[in-house]
Amino acid sequence: MSTRDQILSLFYGRKGDCLSGQEISEQLGISRAAVWKQVKSLREQGFRIEAKHAQGYRLLEAPELLLSTDIKRSLETRVIGSEIISLQEVDSTNVQIKKLAERGAAEGTVLIADRQSAGRGRLGRRWESPSGVNLYCSILIKPQMPVQQAPQLTFLSSVAVVETLSEVCSLSAQVKWPNDILVNGAKICGLLNEMDAETEMLHYVILGIGVNLNMAVEQFPPQLNYPATSVLREMGQRVDRARFLKVLLEKIDQSYDDLQKDGFASIRRRWESLCDIMNKRVSVSQQFDELTGTVVGLDPDGALRVQGDTGGIERILAGDVRLLET
Ligand code: BT5
Numbered sequence: 561m562s563t564r565d566q567i568l569s570l571f572y573g574r575k576g577d578c579l580s581g582q583e584i585s586e587q588l589g590i591s592r593a594a595v596w597k598q599v600k601s602l603r604e605q606g607f608r609i610e611a612k613h614a615q616g617y618r619l620l621e622a623p624e625l626l627l628s629t630d631i632k633r634s635l636e637t638r639v640i641g642s643e644i645i646s647l648q649e650v651d652s653t654n655v656q657i658k659k660l661a662e663r664g665a666a667e668g669t670v671l672i673a674d675r676q677s678a679g680r681g682r683l684g685r686r687w688e689s690p691s692g693v694n695l696y697c698s699i700l701i702k703p704q705m706p707v708q709q710a711p712q713l714t715f716l717s718s719v720a721v722v723e724t725l726s727e728v729c730s731l732s733a734q735v736k737w738p739n740d741i742l743v744n745g746a747k748i749c750g751l752l753n754e755m756d757a758e759t760e761m762l763h764y765v766i767l768g769i770g771v772n773l774n775m776a777v778e779q780f781p782p783q784l785n786y787p788a789t790s791v792l793r794e795m796g797q798r799v800d801r802a803r804f805l806k807v808l809l810e811k812i813d814q815s816y817d818d819l820q821k822d823g824f825a826s827i828r829r830r831w832e833s834l835c836d837i838m839n840k841r842v843s844v845s846q847q848f849d850e851l852t853g854t855v856v857g858l859d860p861d862g863a864l865r866v867q868g869d870t871g872g873i874e875r876i877l878a879g880d881v882r883l884l885e886t
Pocket of ligand 1: 651652653654655676678679680681682683685686687688689695696697698739740747748749750751752768769770771772783784786787788789
């Protein structure tokens with residue numbers, strides 16, 4: 561734990577009572593001057609810390625930052641969140657966690673950032689990541705599974721996000737194959753899984769999750785491919801980001817455990833029940849042709865099963881799926 565996080569733990573342990581500079585310096589084994597520097601830096605980060613003569617410091621208010629100590633304190637998980645790193649700004653949480661993975665970071669490591677300067681979408685696209693309002697999170701896992709089954713992990717994250725939106729925000733969202741989450745047709749979350757594998761087996765997978773939580777209408781960039789939305793826009797109220805993240809990590813942890821013990825069946829059933837194109841007519845644009853048919857389910861390798869209007873079941877591995885008017 562960093563010195564800063566240790567000081568915050570001491571403050572939280574005091575529940576609003578005073579903590580003397582002497583006590584902090586003894587507990588952490590640092591000088592009084594170093595304590596003062598840490599307090600100054602916490603104030604600059606938005607913590608309201610009162611200094612009372614002869615009594616010490618008192619934490620009055622913490623900023624609405626996503627702090628690893630806050631999240632870790634109440635997190636009930638088995639693997640996910642074994643380590644939580646919270647940064648103010650990164651280029652991309654996926655890029656940074658990949659570096660940690662290469663240096664041997666533990667399974668379950670989570671990296672979150674308040675802002676991304678180069679948030680990544682698929683195929684080199686950009687994920688808009690303004691400061692202080694949304695969730696930008698990457699999770700490192702090391703599943704014992706063959707490469708072909710890696711797409712199952714995208715469905716695992718998307719089910720967890722939709723269930724968290726429902727539980728924490730009372731918001732009903734749908735999954736869109738393969739990696740979007742929509743509310744009334746507008747994108748509220750994007751998922752970007754990246755993996756490292758050798759021959760047939762996975763080394764590690766990064767689950768990248770971006771959810772628009774408290775982003776206001778004027779913060780949406782004007783030229784997006786799809787309409788976008790946020791919880792604030794849909795529900796008219798702000799979400800506590802730390803609570804959202806805690807519930808999300810717990811759901812991912814549970815689903816990851818289920819996946820490893822019982823296989824894909826339960827995630828597949830949940831995904832199918834949250835997918836608004838199940839049993840509906842769609843058109844699928846692929847690289848060289850277009851198919852129309854009815855969606856009938858999901859295969860274990862993540863392929864969408866579509867009953868073609870002319871012919872049998874087609875397995876769609878990549879393409880753009882559009883709902884047809886009925
Ligand atoms: C995605 O790509 O939807 C995957 C986004 C994953 C973002 C997370 S944040 C944490 C982690 N670290 C990263 O660097 N990335 C992951 P794609 O399907 O390619 O969609 C990208 C398209 O969505 C863009 O071209 C825009 O049209 C649109 N878009 C960009 N930012 C958006 C936002 N904040 N909300 C809604 N739509 C957005």
